Amino acid sequence: MRAWLLLFALLPALAAAGKPPAGKFSNSECVGCHAQRDAALIAAWRASSHARTAPKADCIACHGNSHAGSNARARHDEVCIDCHEKLNRAVVHSYTTSKHAVIVKLQGNAWDWSQPLARGNYRAPGCAYCHLHGAEHDTRLSTTPWDPFQTSVASAQETTLSRRQSVCGDCHAPRYVAEQTGTGERMQKIARMKLREARAAMTDYQGVLSADDRRTIETLFAGMQEHGRNVRLGVGHQSPDYQWWHGQPALDGDLLRIKGVIAERERRVLVERARSAANGGAKPGQP
Amino acid sequence: MNRRRYVWATLIVTLLAIPAGYGYVYWNKSGPGAGVYSREWKPEPVHAYWDPDRFYQPVQTVQGEFKGEQCIACHASVTPGIVNDWRASRHASPGNGKPPVYCSACHGSNHQALHMPTPKICAQCHERRVAQFMDEKRYGFPSHALAMERAVDAKHFADKPKAEVAACLQCHSVATKCDSCHTRHRFSAAEARRPEACLSCHSGPPHPDDDSYFASAHGKKYLAESARQDWSKPLAKGNYATPTCAYCHMANGNHQVADKTIWKFGLQEVNPNTSANEVRRGAWIEVCSDCHDAVWSAAKLKETDGERKQAWVRLYKAENTLKDLRSKDLLYPGATQRPAYPMDAMEKFFPHARIGYLDGQASAFYNVSPIERDYFEMWYFANLGAYKSAAHGDSAGVSHWHDRLDRALAGIETEAARLHTQGEAEKKKLGRRADPGRLWRDGEYTDYNREHN
Incomplete structure (x- = not known):
């Protein structure tokens, strides 16, 4: 009986010991304390681009500077969008035009965001649900590398793919996830083919092009790189518009325009040559 | 005697030709894919979810x-x-x-x-709504109920590798399942009443319904006040402070969205004053009159008539410029110098650049010459942006897109003049047309596309 009483008397003290301290904190204070409590989490954050690239997204940027409601705050889309919209609108827009984002926007107000980002807790995934699932702070694990000129799947991608299978599997059937992933991979492969076709044409016909042509083509090629990334974003964020309109047909357009610049230069050179041959075999003018 | 023989022969040929024609179409539709080119392609696994009745x-x-x-x-x-x-x-x-x-x-x-549930299964209980939805088919394109047919019967859809065009069916599946708007497994009417429910498909270059609506007075009011709105209320007079997509296009919850379309999709010029369109105009005025004066509403509709007329003056100019180049064989590369137009047997014998809606312009956005692509973008993006802005009451959008139409037309005319000069110079100096050869016919994607439907 006495032992019980003692326990009851100690309970508030025990609870206080487990409770996060009140007050405002700086980022180094957060890291200092949490590195002891959960070293793996801090290490994961340090490895992510959030910690490594400017502007740095530190603890406070997402969680705020006090403990009260800090997890719920960081789980909301607005926290990510505030920054990422300025960095690259396509990243955000490809998500906001998906069904996932629409459901979060329309119904998220009624959800309990203090729940962990885990199976069954959210009707639809926000940014954090997929990219920081289960409090995994290494966001690199939830993004696929995008090198349009790679031909084989990098081994780093294996982790991402198995992680995706399990995160999407929180809500969707395993077959559905595998098939969506497969189609998404093939769709990106096709986007890469278009980029490589353009690059091959640029290399093969390098000699005929003028400096102006090269500049025009470089601008078009930069456009293609962006459309390629749009396909990738569309697949990852499940936005039909980014997979298609901002992606594939946009790639088609810039590919044919690059070929158009080359073809146009070639035919001019042909006519030039014919003209100078008619004028007594003088050297054709430089393109 | 002879005459009688001719009559009989004609009659027999006709009687045989009609079922043979039906048979041919039926045969074409019975392949592993779907639609009139179903024998030309096999579905991607994900297509099972977009058209479950056919593929699941x-x-x-x-x-x-x-x-x-x-x-x-x-x-x-x-x-x-x-x-x-x-x-x-x-x-x-x-x-x-x-x-x-x-x-x-x-x-x-x-x-x-x-x-996987299809509208047929939902109709076991929601008979009236599904019947309204299916009734759209009477009005032809554009409609939700015909969206899947429209996608799979598009030549570029049939021609391109299926993984490339997989996302097409994700939106066009609005015809083949009901959870595009009422997401599973909540199937909430309140969710489907919000404009966001429409925008995962109604966005992007050819149909910026989202941008044009949110930029309009209606949309701005929605963005400011939507949190205070009770979305469980039916879409009827007095229930909403500002109209949404569904309020106007699905007034009183009517799932028939095609019966009020006057200007269709903006892809063709229409006579907005046919008797059928006057009936539709009346239906619009009735919806607008829930909040606005009827005369004012009629004037607003007239504004879109005017906007369409202006857009078509420019579009016809560009279209005629291209047709002129085609008739003089000045497109470069010309139709014989590039991969055949997708999925067209006749194209192999009579190669021909596709210009204009009825000629298949909608599929002429790849493997075409740059000036044809410029027209495609003018017609499909700038024109539709202008139309959506006008119809949704976004006047800044109308100016923006009409400016784009002007610039596109000017660009096409300059480029056409250049093609004329260059083509003439070639004929004079070379005695023939230049040919871009393998640059246009080959390439990693071009080859892959040729071999994969």
Whole structure:
């Protein structure tokens, strides 16, 4: 009986010991304390681009500077969008035009965001649900590398793919996830083919092009790189518009325009040559 | 005597030709894909989810017949999200003493023969709404009910590798399943009433319904006040402070969205004053009159008539410029110098650049010469942006897109003049047309596309 009483008397003290301290904190204070409590989490954050690239997204940027409601705050889309919209609108827009984002926007107000980002807790995934699932702070694990000129799947991608299978599997059937992933991979492969076709044409016909042509083509090629990334974003964020309109047909357009610049230069050179041959075999003018 | 023989011969040929024609179309539609080119392609696995009636195959993992409560008991741990959704839906508690609509009502009870619900299955209970939706077919394109046919019968859809065009069917599946707007497994009417429910498909270059609506006075008011709105109310007069997509296009919850379309999709010029269009105009004025004066509403509709007329003056100029180049064989590369127009047997014998809506312009956005692509973008992006802005009351959008139309037209005319000069110079100096050769005919994607439908 006495032992019980003692326990009851100690309970508030025990609870206080487990409770996060009140007050405002700086980022180094957060890291200092949490590195002891959960070293793996801090290490994961340090490895992510959030910690490594400017502007740095530190603890406070997402969680705020006090403990009260800090997890719920960081789980909301607005926290990510505030920054990422300025960095690259396509990243955000490809998500906001998906069904996932629409459901979060329309119904998220009624959800309990203090729940962990885990199976069954959210009707639809926000940014954090997929990219920081289960409090995994290494966001690199939830993004696929995008090198349009790679031909084989990098081994780093294996982790991402198995992680995706399990995160999407929180809500969707395993077959559905595998098939969506497969189609998404093939769709990106096709986007890469278009980029490589353009690059091959640029290399093969390098000699005929003028400096102006090269500049025009470089601008078009930069456009293609962006459309390629749009396909990738569309697949990852499940936005039909980014997979298609901002992606594939946009790639088609810039590919044919690059070929158009080359073809146009070639035919001019042909006519030039014919003209100078008619004028007594003088050297054709430089393109 | 002879005359009688001719009559008989004609009659017999006609009687044979009609069923043969039907037979041919039926045969074409019976391939592994879908639509009139179904024999030319095989679906991607994900197409099973976008057109389940045609492509879905059940999984064979679990054996046995299950009752509703049993489905729930097991899936609460296997797929808790789905069960949570269902529990919060009207299917779980329909009220008025009605029994719950369990999983098996829509998916079947034999786990090895499960199916994905189609409008036909939803119609078992929601007969009136599905009937309204199906009634759209009478009005032709554009409509939700014909969206799937429209996608699979597009030549570029049939021609391109299926993984490339997989996303097309994700939106066009609005015809073949009901959860595009009422997402599974909540199937909430309140959700489908919000404009965001439409914008995952109604956005992007050819149909910026989202941008044009949110930039309009209606849309701005929505963005400012939507949190205070009770979305459980029916889409009827007095219930909403500002109109949404559904309020106007699905007034009173009518799932028939095609019956009021005056300007169709903006892809062709239409006479906005035919008797049928006057009836549609009347229907629009009735909806607008829930909040506005009828005369004012009629004037607003006239503004869109005027905007369309202006857009078509420019579009016809550009189209005629291209047709002129085509007739003089000045497009570069010309139709014989590039991969054949997709999925067209006749193209192999009579190669021909596709210009204008009726000629198949909608598929002429790849493997064409740059000036044709410029026109495609003018017609499909700038023109439709202008139309959507006008129809949704975004006047800044109308100016923006008309400026784009002007610039596109000027660009096309300059480029056409250049093609003329260059073509003439070639004829004079070379005595023939230049040919870009393998640059246009070959390439990693171009080859892959040729071999994969």
